[in-house]
Amino acid sequence: MTHGSAHAHEAGAGAHRTSMGLDSRKMAFWAFIGSECLLFGSLISTYLVYKGRSLTGPFPHEILNIPFTSFSTFDLLMSSLAMVLALAAVQRGDMKQGKLWLLVTALLGLVFLAGQFWEFSHFVREGLGLTTNLFGSTFYVLTGTHGAHVTVGVIWLLTLWVQALRGKLGPANAMTVEITGLYWHFVDVVWIVIFTVVYLIQ
Amino acid sequence: MKTWLTTTDHKRIGLLYFWTAFGFFLIGGLEALIIRAQLARPDGGLGVSAETFNQLFTMHGTTMVFLALMPLSAAFFNFMIPLQIGARDVAFPRLNAFSYWVFLLGGLFLNASFIAGPLFGADRLSVAPDAGWFGYENLTSRQFSPGPNVDFWLLGLQILGIASLAAGFNFIVTILNMRAPGMRMLRLPPFTWMTLITQFLVITAFPVITVALVLLMFDRFFGTHFFVPQGGGDPILWQHLFWMFGHPEVYILILPAMGIVSEVLPTFSKKPLFGYTVVVYSGVVIAFLGWSVWSHHMFSSGLGPIADSVFAGTTMLIAIPTGVKIFNWIGTLWGGQIRFTTSLLFAVGFIAMFIIGGLSGVSHASAPSDLQQTDTYYVVAHIHYVLFGGTILGLFAGMYYWWPKMTGRLLSESLGKVHFWLTMIGMNLAFFPMHFSGLLGMPRRIYTYSSELGVTGFNQASTIGAFLIGLATLVFVWNLLRTRWQPISAPHNPWGGATLEWAIPSPPPVYNFTVIPTVESRMPLWQTERHAPMRPLPERPPAPIHVPGGSWWPLITATGLPVMAIGALSHVIPVVLAGAAVVIVGIYRWAYEPFEM
Numbered sequence: 001m002t003h004g005s006a007h008a009h010e011a012g013a014g015a016h017r018t019s020m021g022l023d024s025r026k027m028a029f030w031a032f033i034g035s036e037c038l039l040f041g042s043l044i045s046t047y048l049v050y051k052g053r054s055l056t057g058p059f060p061h062e063i064l065n066i067p068f069t070s071f072s073t074f075d076l077l078m079s080s081l082a083m084v085l086a087l088a089a090v091q092r093g094d095m096k097q098g099k100l101w102l103l104v105t106a107l108l109g110l111v112f113l114a115g116q117f118w119e120f121s122h123f124v125r126e127g128l129g130l131t132t133n134l135f136g137s138t139f140y141v142l143t144g145t146h147g148a149h150v151t152v153g154v155i156w157l158l159t160l161w162v163q164a165l166r167g168k169l170g171p172a173n174a175m176t177v178e179i180t181g182l183y184w185h186f187v188d189v190v191w192i193v194i195f196t197v198v199y200l201i202q
Numbered sequence: 203m204k205t206w207l208t209t210t211d212h213k214r215i216g217l218l219y220f221w222t223a224f225g226f227f228l229i230g231g232l233e234a235l236i237i238r239a240q241l242a243r244p245d246g247g248l249g250v251s252a253e254t255f256n257q258l259f260t261m262h263g264t265t266m267v268f269l270a271l272m273p274l275s276a277a278f279f280n281f282m283i284p285l286q287i288g289a290r291d292v293a294f295p296r297l298n299a300f301s302y303w304v305f306l307l308g309g310l311f312l313n314a315s316f317i318a319g320p321l322f323g324a325d326r327l328s329v330a331p332d333a334g335w336f337g338y339e340n341l342t343s344r345q346f347s348p349g350p351n352v353d354f355w356l357l358g359l360q361i362l363g364i365a366s367l368a369a370g371f372n373f374i375v376t377i378l379n380m381r382a383p384g385m386r387m388l389r390l391p392p393f394t395w396m397t398l399i400t401q402f403l404v405i406t407a408f409p410v411i412t413v414a415l416v417l418l419m420f421d422r423f424f425g426t427h428f429f430v431p432q433g434g435g436d437p438i439l440w441q442h443l444f445w446m447f448g449h450p451e452v453y454i455l456i457l458p459a460m461g462i463v464s465e466v467l468p469t470f471s472k473k474p475l476f477g478y479t480v481v482v483y484s485g486v487v488i489a490f491l492g493w494s495v496w497s498h499h500m501f502s503s504g505l506g507p508i509a510d511s512v513f514a515g516t517t518m519l520i521a522i523p524t525g526v527k528i529f530n531w532i533g534t535l536w537g538g539q540i541r542f543t544t545s546l547l548f549a550v551g552f553i554a555m556f557i558i559g560g561l562s563g564v565s566h567a568s569a570p571s572d573l574q575q576t577d578t579y580y581v582v583a584h585i586h587y588v589l590f591g592g593t594i595l596g597l598f599a600g601m602y603y604w605w606p607k608m609t610g611r612l613l614s615e616s617l618g619k620v621h622f623w624l625t626m627i628g629m630n631l632a633f634f635p636m637h638f639s640g641l642l643g644m645p646r647r648i649y650t651y652s653s654e655l656g657v658t659g660f661n662q663a664s665t666i667g668a669f670l671i672g673l674a675t676l677v678f679v680w681n682l683l684r685t686r687w688q689p690i691s692a693p694h695n696p697w698g699g700a701t702l703e704w705a706i707p708s709p710p711p712v713y714n715f716t717v718i719p720t721v722e723s724r725m726p727l728w729q730t731e732r733h734a735p736m737r738p739l740p741e742r743p744p745a746p747i748h749v750p751g752g753s754w755w756p757l758i759t760a761t762g763l764p765v766m767a768i769g770a771l772s773h774v775i776p777v778v779l780a781g782a783a784v785v786i787v788g789i790y791r792w793a794y795e796p797f798e799m
Contacts, residue, residue, distance in 0.1 A: 018379040024293045028375045031405055035367060039409035042443060046417065046428070055434045130424060134434045137426040141417065159790075 029179050033186050040190050043145060044197055047138040054133035060202050063126055065119070072115040073195050076150075079108030080188045083181045093171045099164045102177075105184065106157035109150055116147050139198065146194055149187045156180055208752030210295035211712060215302050216281030217608065222306050223273035229313065230265035231675060233258045238632070238668035241661045244653040255649035256332035257351070261313075263335025264355065267455065268362050269309045271589065274597050275458035276305075279373055279397050281608055285703035285710060286391045288382025288719050290747070293375040296756050296792060297368050303760035304365035311764045312358035315351065321772075322350045331355035334647060336444050337418070339429040339437035344422045350771055353422065356415045357767040363408045363415075364763065370404035373397060382702070384721035388482070391701045391724075392475060395482045396461030399489045403450045403457075406493075411447035414440060423770070438503055445496035453492040455589060456556075457485060459596025460527060463549045466599045467531055469699045470546040471538025474725060477530045484523035484530075491520045501569045502576045510569040517567035524560055528553060543697070544618030548599035551626055555591025559584055562637065577647075580640030586633040590671075598625070598678075606692030610709040611685040617677055624674035632667025635660035700725035705739055713747040716740045755795060759788025 018024055086101035120140070128136045160180060163169040169177070209215060237258050240247040250258070280298065284291055292298050315330040322329055332351045333341045342352045377390070377398045390398075417428040418440070427433025429440050468475045475481060497505055497513040505513075531553055540546065562584040566572045575581055598621075606612050639660040644651055651657060695704035704727055706715060716739050719726065723733035762784030769777030 019381040019385070020379050022379065024375050024379050027379055028294065028371045031371045031374050035370075035405040035409050038406050039413060042410045042413035042446075046413070046439065046443075049436070049439060050428075050434075053434050130420075131426050131433075134427060137420065137428060141420060141426075 023175055025175065026179055026182070029182055033182065036186065036190075040145070040193070043142045044193065047142050047198065050134040050138050054135040056133050058123075058126060058128045058132070058135075060135055060139075060198075063123055063128055064199050064202065065122075066199055068115070068119065069195065069199050072112050072119075073191065075108055075115070076112045076188050076191055079105050079112070080185050082108060083184045087174070087177050087181050090169065090177045091171060091174045095164060095170060098169070098177075099161060102157055102161040102164060106154050106161060109154040109157065109184075113147060113150055113154065116143065116150075142194060142198070146187070146190060149190070153180075153184050153187055156183070205752060207757055208299075208754050210291070210299050210750055210752055210756075212280050212284050212292050212295065212298060213608070213710060213712075213714075215298050216277050216279075218302055219273050219280055219305070220277035220608070222302075222309070223270050223277060226265055226269035226309055226313075227274065228675070228679075230262050230270050231672060233262040233265065235668055235672055237262065238665040240649065241651070242665040244651050244655075244658050244661075247650050250649060252649045253326075253332065254328070256647070257316075257328055257330040259647055260331045260334055260355070261316075264312065264331065264359075265309075266589070267335060267451070268359065269305075269312070271455050271593050271597070272366065273305055275400070275455075275593075276301075276369060278393070278458065278462065278597075278600055278604065279369070282604060282703055283373060283376060283394055283397055284380070285607075285706070285714060286394045286701050287377060287380060287385055288702050288715060288721060289376065289380040290714050290718075291750070292372055293380055294372050295750055296753050296797065297372050299753070300756035300760055301365045301369040301372065303757045304361060304368070304763060307760055307764045308358055308361035308365060311361060311767055312354060315354040315358075318350070318354075324349060329354065331358075336448060337440075338444075339418075339440040340431070342418060342422075342440075343430055345430075352418075353771050356418050356422070357770055360412060360415050360419075361763050361767060363412050366404050367408050370401040370408070373401045374405070377401075382718050382721055388479060389721060389724045392464035392478065392481055393458070393461035396457045396464070396485050399485045400454050400457045403454050403489055403492065407447045407450035407454065410443055414443035414447070417443075419770075423773075438500070441500050441503060442496070445499040446493075448499065449496045450489070450492045452588070453489055455593050456596075457488070459552065459593045459600075460485065462596050462600035462603070463531060463552050465699070465701070466545050466549040466603050467534045468725075469603070469697050470541045470543055470549075471535050472698070473534055473538040474700075474728075474730075475530070476533035476536075477526075478724065481527055481530050484526045487523040488520060491516060491523070495520060498567060498569075498572070501572045514567050514569050518564060521560065521564055521567075528557060528560075543602070544613070544615055544622055545599050545602035545697075547619070547622045548595050548602065551622065552592060552595040552599060555587055555595060555629070559587030559591050562587060575640065577645055578640035579636040579644045579646055582646050583633050583636035583640060586629070586636070590629055590633065595625070598622075603697065604703075605682075605685070606696050607703055607708045607710070609685060610689075610692055610707075612690045612692045612696060613681050613685060617681040617684070621674050621677045621681065624670055624677060628667045628670030628672075628674055630667065632664045632671060635663045635667075639664070695727065700728040702726055705736060712749050713743065716743040716747075750797060753792070753795060753797060755788050755792035759785055759792060762786075762788060 020027065082101050082105040086098055086105055089095070089097035089101055128139075130136055130140050157180060160169060160177060206214065206218070236250065237255070240250040240255060242248070280292070312331075316328045319325075319327045319329045329349055329351050331337075331354055333347055333355070337352065337355060340346060342356075377394055381390070417426075420426040421428050421430060421435075427435040429435045429437050431437065464475055464481055494516045495513060497509060498517045501510055501513075535550070562580070566575055566581070566584065602613055602618055639657040640646075642655065642657050642660075644655060644657045644661075651661070692708040694707055696708070697704075702719060702721070703710075705719065719736060719739060722736070723730050726736040729735055762781045765781030765784060766778050767781075769775065769779075769781055
């Protein structure tokens with residue numbers, strides 16, 4: 001992950017004419033997202049392989065709270081909308097709106113993380129630890145990896161927001177915001193898959 | 203010194219990759235020689251203990267795959283790709299430096315296990331990984347490998363994975379986006395094409411092993427049961443995840459060598475590559491099929507007849523694009539004005555040896571015969587024919603071909619020929635008898651064998667062959683060092699090559715091209731039916747060329763990773779956090795450092 005956000009900021013790489021007409025940083029980021037698909041694909045496959053093979057409880061249907069997680073999912077979807085509005089604002093040079101929507105995106109991400117924190121601690125109280133059974137191990141590693149991605153995204157968004165506050169973010173850096181958005185939407189899409197596979201199809 | 207630590211020049215990074223990887227190649231070779239010396243005599247051999255032997259073959263495999271062959275290919279990616287596509291550097295020069303430093307530090311971390319025993323209270327000096335280069339469960343579980351050995355392995359490989367992934371993104375973008383005007387995709391030199399395909403395999407295969415290693419790490423450090431049967435886990439899942447990475451990895455190792463051979467053969471036959479487009483598409487097909495064959499490593503794990511048949515079928519299919527390439531290479535040589543330089547000899551040696559390795563590969567593709575071969579020396583023979591006879595001979599062809607471009611100095615052709623013939627005799631003497639010792643029932647990875655098994659003679663032949671390879675390598679090292687002591691300067695284009703790297707001085711100036719060339723044909727320096735050779739570039743740049751300065755942040759960011767690994771290894775959380783802090787600060791400083799390209 002670290003290198004992903006690192007090269008996304010590689011200064012000036014997109015300033016030159018490129019063979020494909022696509023900004024180099026953006027292309028690198030698409031490749032990175034392709035790579036991440038395999039990462040989450042492997043984790044989701046592991047979850048599916050071990051589905052229903054836990055030797056002891058708690059089992060998924062006893063513990064997963066679909067209404068609560070639906071709210072988290074809705075919250076994350078709305079953060080994608082805010083991200084779109086943030087990028088549009090930065091691209092047209094409306095930095096007041098840009099700042100607002102960057103902050104809203106980050107806050108919605110934080111709400112999601114708070115929900116995950118509450119969910120994890122609730123599960124632990126109910127007796128589902130990381131090592132309790134295969135469900136616990138696969139569930140925490142899969143959703144935890146996703147949560148780590150959201151955390152990186154929130155830090156990234158807040159970094160951009162601080163840059164905007166200091167007046168260092170404008171339409172000239174719209175590509176940076178666009179790449180942040182790519183990452184954010186990707187993390188959102190992964191959550192929709194996880195929500196479907198883990199929560200809805202039990 | 204400082205300029206090397208902060209360099210972002212792809213040529214310098216290429217040289218750093220070369221010397222580092224070559225150093226690891228010598229270490230891995232030394233491990234192989236100790237293995238062979240031990241096996242020269244039956245019934246206890248030289249007296250190497252089973253524990254030490256386990257460490258030696260594990261580190262030999264891991265070192266050769268991750269620290270020697272992949273980064274030796276990377277040395278050529280770094281040095282040659284920007285030159286072949288007519289660019290001044292890669293797309294992300296600092297990310298490129300970061301890849302190198304992560305690779306170096308990951309390799310040092312892995313090898314530090316040889317002397318780290320006392321730090322972990324072990325009663326021996328070496329706590330090197332000892333569970334084989336593919337780390338099968340449940341040998342790697344905490345129950346059966348309680349020491350830090352496997353921890354070194356899984357943390358080291360995770361660090362190295364970051365280096366490979368970062369380089370993968372970088373070279374994909376470089377090749378797609380940094381091409382000179384007129385350098386259309388089907389005008390790319392075949393080495394560049396094979397590199398592009400390899401990098402797509404890297405960015406898709408490495409996440410899978412990352413997940414496998416993370417799950418293993420959770421099992422070992424936090425007590426989960428992903429691969430532990432007592433908790434309902436399945437050790438076979440490790441095999442699936444590992445080989446889903448591991449088989450594309452085989453093509454990650456061989457495709458660059460195929461690319462090198464596809465450059466060398468046309469140059470020394472004075473003929474265009476026969477069926478260029480088909481060679482390119484075969485590479486793409488090999489990569490696609492490479493994703494659909496992983497379970498042929500697992501026939502003996504009892505997958506059932508349907509899975510066995512499907513994977514046997516897909517595996518045999520891969521022989522088709524590979525065979526297509528071999529015929530194209532032979533077609534390139536056919537009727538050409540062949541010059542038997544050392545580079546060409548190695549390229550032809552590659553074809554011959556790779557055919558043998560390919561044929562034994564087809565014999566494993568059939569599940570019933572594979573069941574007789576699994577875990578015997580027959581498999582060891584196969585892997586060495588493809589990875590030594592294939593990849594290493596291909597890389598040597600590349601070293602003789604590109605050394606003058608990389609250093610400005612010619613290697614000795616007469617020493618080169620000694621090197622070639624010693625290598626060929628040595629490798630066949632070492633690896634061919636392994637087919638027989640394997641079929642006679644000698645298991646791989648065993649520190650000694652009984653004289654009653656009847657494989658002593660074959661083992662002695664293998665040992666003599668291995669030491670001949672060692673001798674050949676010394677000749678090569680002598681040849682490399684001689685270019686420093688008794689330099690013979692190389693002209694721009696010592697071999698009459700057709701691609702852009704030969705249009706500029708040897709070694710190239712820091713900006714590569716005085717003027718970015720405009721490309722009109724696939725072989726810009728050659729007279730073709732429709733195109734005259736490209737006009738020589740001006741001696742001096744007509745306008746000032748901006749060359750990016752160096753940066754400390756790639757190196758500093760990279761140092762955080764082994765620090766995190768050391769913290770995890772010794773279970774000291776503050777050290778992990780300190781390493782993470784270095785990485786985070788490094789990324790921020792890197793991102794906001796002024797760096798004009």
